[in-house]
Amino acid sequence: MDKSKILTEIAAALQEHIRHIEASVTRYKLASDIDDDDTMDPEDLSRQAEASDMQLRFEQLLLQAKEQEFFIMDHDDENHDSIVPGALIETDSHYIYIGISVPSFQLEDKTVLTISEKAPAYLAMRGKKPGDTLELGEHYYKIVSIL
Incomplete structure (x- = not known):
């Protein structure tokens, strides 16, 4: 990534x-x-x-x-080992950036989502690490990596 x-x-x-x-x-x-x-x-x-x-x-x-x-x-130059503001998360089908909120878009073969740290979705995923599972709505995603 x-x-x-x-x-x-x-x-x-x-x-x-x-x-x-x-x-x-x-x-x-x-x-x-x-x-x-x-x-x-x-x-x-x-x-x-x-x-x-x-x-x-x-x-x-x-x-x-x-x-x-x-x-x-x-x-932009920070790397993270868990989900915190500024982290970029890679799942099998998404990139998720924590800290801002803009409409989702496609980048190559993945959807890019941005989630504010004030959003309930962030509170549910805060602190998770690679290998953990994220729940967003009714969907579950395995965390591949976090930067």
Whole structure:
């Protein structure tokens, strides 16, 4: 398993996620930036307030995503012998990275999953070692290696 290659792909997926969030921030910023003199209908003011709230929510998501970028950089050269934040786990069919959360994707013949250390799934797998079995939902996976 080439950890740096997999982390590069995870970072690329995170960058794509950040681009989508930035586009949403821009879209809601434009929707909330209506000139008060141009709004005659009280419903317009309501939509403007909703857009402003959504903008703030997406800005918070953007901040979290950028913190995840730093997390990857801070943990990229670490190797682990058990499941902890920053560990990259290899099973027979998946790579699982602990510490961030981006949508899953395919890399060669395996699915890459990322799991936040705040997720219940992480709590169930924390501390496991190569040779142990992971339970994710209704599926069981044997840990091949951990980096």
